[in-house]
Amino acid sequence: MDKPYNNKAWFLVIPVFLLVALSAIIPIMTVINYSFQDTFGNNQFFWAGTEWFQDVLHSDRFWNALGRNLVFSMIILSIEIPLGIAIALTMPKKGIWVPVCLVLMALPLLIPWNVVGTIWQIFGRADIGLLGHTIEQLGFEYNYASNVFDAWVTIILMDVWHWTSLVVLLCYAGLVSIPEAYYQAAKIDGASRWSVFRYIQLPKIRGVLIIAFLLRFMDSFMIYTEPFVLTGGGPGNSTTFMSIDLVKQAIGQFDLGPAAAMSLVYQLIVLTICYVFFTVMSNVGVDKPDARVED
Amino acid sequence: MASITLDKLAHSYLPNPQTDADFALKELDYKWEDGGAYALLGPSGCGKTTLLNIISGLLVPSKGHIRFDGQDVTHLQPEERNIAQVFQFPVIYDTMTVRQNLAFPLLNRHVPQDEITRRVNDMIEVLDLADKADRRARGLTADEKQKISLGRGLVRYDVNAILFDEPLTVIDPHMKWQLRTKLKDLHRQLGHTMIYVTHDQTEALTFADRVVVMYEGEVVQIGTPEELFNEPAHTFVGYFIGSPGMNVIPCEISGKTARVGDIQIGLSGGYAVTGAKTELGIRPEFVSLSSDSSGHPVQIEAVENIGRFKIVRASLQGHAINALLKENEEVPADPTLSFEAGRINVYENSHLVRPGA
Numbered sequence: 001m002d003k004p005y006n007n008k009a010w011f012l013v014i015p016v017f018l019l020v021a022l023s024a025i026i027p028i029m030t031v032i033n034y035s036f037q038d039t040f041g042n043n044q045f046f047w048a049g050t051e052w053f054q055d056v057l058h059s060d061r062f063w064n065a066l067g068r069n070l071v072f073s074m075i076i077l078s079i080e081i082p083l084g085i086a087i088a089l090t091m092p093k094k095g096i097w098v099p100v101c102l103v104l105m106a107l108p109l110l111i112p113w114n115v116v117g118t119i120w121q122i123f124g125r126a127d128i129g130l131l132g133h134t135i136e137q138l139g140f141e142y143n144y145a146s147n148v149f150d151a152w153v154t155i156i157l158m159d160v161w162h163w164t165s166l167v168v169l170l171c172y173a174g175l176v177s178i179p180e181a182y183y184q185a186a187k188i189d190g191a192s193r194w195s196v197f198r199y200i201q202l203p204k205i206r207g208v209l210i211i212a213f214l215l216r217f218m219d220s221f222m223i224y225t226e227p228f229v230l231t232g233g234g235p236g237n238s239t240t241f242m243s244i245d246l247v248k249q250a251i252g253q254f255d256l257g258p259a260a261a262m263s264l265v266y267q268l269i270v271l272t273i274c275y276v277f278f279t280v281m282s283n284v285g286v287d288k289p290d291a292r293v294e295d
Numbered sequence: 296m297a298s299i300t301l302d303k304l305a306h307s308y309l310p311n312p313q314t315d316a317d318f319a320l321k322e323l324d325y326k327w328e329d330g331g332a333y334a335l336l337g338p339s340g341c342g343k344t345t346l347l348n349i350i351s352g353l354l355v356p357s358k359g360h361i362r363f364d365g366q367d368v369t370h371l372q373p374e375e376r377n378i379a380q381v382f383q384f385p386v387i388y389d390t391m392t393v394r395q396n397l398a399f400p401l402l403n404r405h406v407p408q409d410e411i412t413r414r415v416n417d418m419i420e421v422l423d424l425a426d427k428a429d430r431r432a433r434g435l436t437a438d439e440k441q442k443i444s445l446g447r448g449l450v451r452y453d454v455n456a457i458l459f460d461e462p463l464t465v466i467d468p469h470m471k472w473q474l475r476t477k478l479k480d481l482h483r484q485l486g487h488t489m490i491y492v493t494h495d496q497t498e499a500l501t502f503a504d505r506v507v508v509m510y511e512g513e514v515v516q517i518g519t520p521e522e523l524f525n526e527p528a529h530t531f532v533g534y535f536i537g538s539p540g541m542n543v544i545p546c547e548i549s550g551k552t553a554r555v556g557d558i559q560i561g562l563s564g565g566y567a568v569t570g571a572k573t574e575l576g577i578r579p580e581f582v583s584l585s586s587d588s589s590g591h592p593v594q595i596e597a598v599e600n601i602g603r604f605k606i607v608r609a610s611l612q613g614h615a616i617n618a619l620l621k622e623n624e625e626v627p628a629d630p631t632l633s634f635e636a637g638r639i640n641v642y643e644n645s646h647l648v649r650p651g652a
Binding site: 179181182184185187188189190191192195199200203204 | 351353372373374378379380382383384386388389390391399400403404444447448
């Protein structure tokens, strides 16, 4: 039988293709274009080769910002993931408190980044902010604008407050999908609370945990708004993360070439780390198809 | 291993049950003998899982007591009752190997390590899982997983009872038969008290020595498979057990005859029944179809050939009635029905009445 053959399907792909072109392909190509050229305005471009990439990779400024990013993401993940799991475990599974808890948990997620920044900027001020004033009254020095440690603590608190809910909601969704029979069987097997978590709950929420982990990593690694609103990257350069540095270079100094090169390197780092995380986490505790079969 | 006594047991999921209808499980007295194989049979929602969960300790009954070997365990936690339960969906610990799964309940009970190794090895042998023992349990098939959840109960040699909650529901049909045979073998080998909940009569009748039939929260009959077939104590049992189920026809009874519409059917004994709802019950196996003029004329509605025999769906005085024909028998031209008088049961308000009572 002859298969009917025509090219109509291509028309159906056009909208998606246009969308992806406008949102991803064209911007990325533009950035790649900038990263290999030098420009002095007036739309005049000169070929620069790999010069910008070499500059970026040899600049302390870049490595320092990358280091800050990595430390920040590690701190964020090591707080938000365990805390999110813990909160999800304590949330009720049925009854009238479920919607109440869910709404409360979802609230921070609905607040825009810059508003969160502003809230905490005011909250942390020693003169008019509740948090800042209280800490001062307790006899501690606290000033996020001049003290590096205080600035970091404030940004971390801000992020934990803003995004732990995401981890909570994802884990909660995973937990409520575990059939009751698992808990009953564990009871009958005499399992402890810890065993139930370790052998039933944790394996069952693994999938959503990987998602939560990746989302929180990507998002915290690309943090921009909160430190920008709080201190603009200061005090000094202590909270100048890569995204802030990037914007300073591209828009502040109008160094489009180096900025483009840096953003490509930045992009590659995010992609690589995410890929490694995903591969490792998906393979933890999974048998290869034929592994360990005794003959 | 233990005998299990249900003492005036009843359960309601409502906080303040008032009427009978509020109870998911109506009051019940029964003793399960040590080492017996029992089945709880009934349609969905009849209270059989409720009863099972009360026995296992996952539910505390609203009324009454439950005793293991005379000791009251009504308020004991599941792990304190020393029972095992196999659920409808196989419950396994995904990240553990088959061996670790089987060892888990023993580890939790602080059994010495060499004892654990010995028992787990025995159990792997018994369950035919030797070639998969060190694989993670996650990738196994449903029937292998179900074997593991059964094995986690069996490794504890001293369990009081093993409870099964429709354990073969998710198993492929050809594996069902194998697994059921395995269960029966294990029961013979190990002699645990086993209680098996199902809505499948074949499973119940092949597995159990005694079958408890439940209907709307009530135990309607407890008996051997033969008793359930020959003398269903309730019209529901007659209808539920057997394929097709028993014919139940409304009638009026006076002495040794039953009147159905215009016809009279002879009974084997005299029945003293009051004016309440009376019915005849006769299994299709004992209804014969012929062209003999001594029978009762019927209209044939349909004939279903299911291989070994044919089911004839007929109408007798406006009441639907089924009869069975052997596969080589033909439906006669002017069919009449006759009944084996000794096989007719009489029901008053759905409950069996014995002749001469």
